[in-house]
Amino acid sequence: MALGGAILWPWHWAHSGGRQRGQPLRHFYLYAFALLGGAAVAIAAAATALYGTLAWALGATAEAAGLHFRFLPGAVSALLVGVTLWAYHWLVAQREQEEAAARRTYDYLLTAQGLGALVAATLLLVATLVALATEDARGTVASRPGWWRDDLALLLTLALVGVPVWWYHWWRRQRAAASPQERASLARRLFLYGSLALAVFASLGGLSHLLYLLVNALLEADLSARVAYDGRWSLGVLAAAACWGPYHWLALLEDRRRAPEEGELPPAKLVTVLVGEDGGAFVEALEAHLGQRVRVLRRADPGVGAPSVSPEGLQSLAGLIAAASGRRVLVVADAQGVQVYSYR
Template sequence: MSLSAVGLLVVVLVPLAVLVGVVLVVVRLARPGPSGTARAGASATQTSGQAVRRFFQFLLLTGLLVAAGSGVAGLLGRLLDPGRVLVRDDGGLALQLTFTFIALPIWAALAWWTSRRLRTDPAESRSLGWAAYLTIVGIISLVVAMVAWQEVLDGALTATTYRGQRLATALVWTAVWGGHRWWGRSVTPRPLLRAELLLGSLVGLLTAAAGLLMVVSPALRELFGLTSDSIVGGSLPDILRGAATLVVGAVVWAVYWLREAVRGPRDTGWLALVLLAGVAGGLLVAVVAASVLGYDVLVWLVGDPATTRATLHFAALPGELATLLVGLLVWWYHSAVLEAGAERRTEVRRVYEYVLAAVGLLAASAGLVMVLVTIVEAIAAGSDLVVGGSALNALLAALVLLAVGLPLWWWHWRSAQRARAASPAEELESPTRRTYLLVLFGLAGVVAVVALLTLVYLLLQDALESGIDVETMRSIRFPFGILATTSLLSAYHWTVFRTDRAETERRRSSGAPAPGGAAGTTRLRHVLLVGAGDPGVAAEVSRQVGASVQVMRRTDLHANPWVVEQVVALLQDVPTSSAVVLADTDGIRVVPVETLDPYTG
């Protein structure tokens, strides 16, 4: 064995031994003493001791698992790819043997002890450390297995050289993923598995979208005749490679999302995935692709293209069009999921509208900045606005952004304003609307101040050095455009916010009815369901009432099925902002509650 291999072995095993020793010491210190006095003295530090023990325990489990998985995959790869056995690799073989015959048994022993703790101590299965371990290992094994399976399918479809290591990695890490998925579901409360479920859905969605893009783009390139090769030697390998990625991503997305997450509770993580990654992400990708596509077309028709050959100028057209189609598909699907079952305007619908309005406003603002920059640059040049290829192309880009962003913003902002006019009490009390207005006002104000400082600095610098001239106008064109645009946005949204605030104060002072109740009532925001047998009731109640809903199970009574319509009817006349729906032996009853001010002494 070489010195480098020995050194590597020492580097791996010494920290491992240290971690094992630390875990044993922590476990020993965290164990209560035999006497009652010792137990009383240890009770104050037991929680922190358990947290430290779990940290090192699950950290060690993760490290050992990664090492063992790598070792087993390496040895299995040598068996599945006998051609590589002839290549001498003593260092790699020694490392794989060490990981397999040292790390794997240690991990198995620690996992067995952990499994016993999980089944005998309910606090273990509900701990943050256990949930973090399942999430981290689940996502790591999922990603490694996905990459390996993509390479296996790619090699099979494109008839490339067989590599047994790819198949071995795919098999081993798929087994790791499946084993931990079964292990976690057998002992862990479902809410603690939400993070891994949603992250897996996101990974599958992104991979499937990328694979679809990789399939559509070369297909369009072949359809438009933008490749000089035959389809067999040109676009077909790219299409097959994209198909492999699409299949892997679609399978993962179906397992995580279609089987479970789409029907799960619409909590904060679920809404973040659907709204940010699905709706806003898909639409933002589509808007960018449409803007670039429109810019290329306009530059070719009326602008100053860099080349006179259409095949060169539109070389990126298939990719842009494919990106547009994929982005629209992702946006459309998640919008449909978000709208499913929504019979009334809820806070989720408001978030959806304001997010899309913000995306459109961002694109339109960028277009307005570029228009102002182009105008200042043309004035500084002392010529017409469209003279000069760069100025004309910049103006075309600005017009494209305005053409894409303004309709998108106006459509969703007008929808929100119509809802405000139809139901002012409900819309004015919406935290989403207030957050949207204040965030836009604040961000635009901060950017405007920075742009103002930059503009004044550039003006004073030129005035003190050589005097203000045409070059000064060129240097301030971007700060000027940003300042004008952000000032306009900040002023507009501040005006809307002040109008909303004045209307809210007027309605409160006059005793106008709150949403969902009579005059003087308060909008229901938080509901706690105690004794509901089906957690899915919370999602339906939240969707119909528009409040945040939580569920707790009663341990002293058998949970009978709840009727959503009955719960919603009971909540209609609640005079407070919070309520508890309680199931007892006489049926379901509602208890209005309110938050007390904290005791200050």
């Protein structure tokens, strides 16, 4: 199977990839399958290696080191495969899309993965604390001394993996949220509304289970710490929803507060700048005036030079780009001046 895939995938990718560029199915493959899948494989492999190491260090297993770490070659192999898949398709996505859109989609996918790990860590933390507080309520807990070591290893793994993945990519998107285009983007809205919806549904499910346990205990006249122990996972779900749901609700409210009045939001432009090799300063200045990243194409013609544009000229150029009739704009800049073209 692996040999067949190694033969068929490059052939199909080389022959049909170019014709499908820009198509929704190709975007689905790049982002939902390749990028998200590669990241998931890499993160899962790293988490597996980290969890196994922490479990051994904390004494959660009585196995000898050689026997315990037999999982390590498989985890390292999966990590290399995931990172390779992830890196290659991210480079492809950067080449094929306007860079800001590609980076945005990529960041929100990774933010969602990191958030999932943090939610699981919050849930496990609460469930473990409740189990420790009520360990006499069930004999199965008291009969396993040191049972919490394994939970602690898993909790640390989720936190150590989830925090950097979530924080770095969410921090990038929050910095970009000063732009109206970022706040109005589909990827951001899907992430925020999806997080809120999951928090609400999880809260309803956890609360329903707790109410069932409570009513059942009252009817049987057996209201004790066992109710809390049996409902520890539901308590964890409620705690995770209470932590992360309101946070994303506040982020959504902040987006709405900073949004301009209806009709004032300019349409997002996909700007491509064609410049010579020495046009880097012009591109940076234009990005600063536009408040967004642009796609850069380098001219192969020798000696085209770079334009000399004043701040007032850059402001005027930004106005021309915003007023362009189409969503896609090409800016051609050389020593002779700057031209703006709108295209489909």
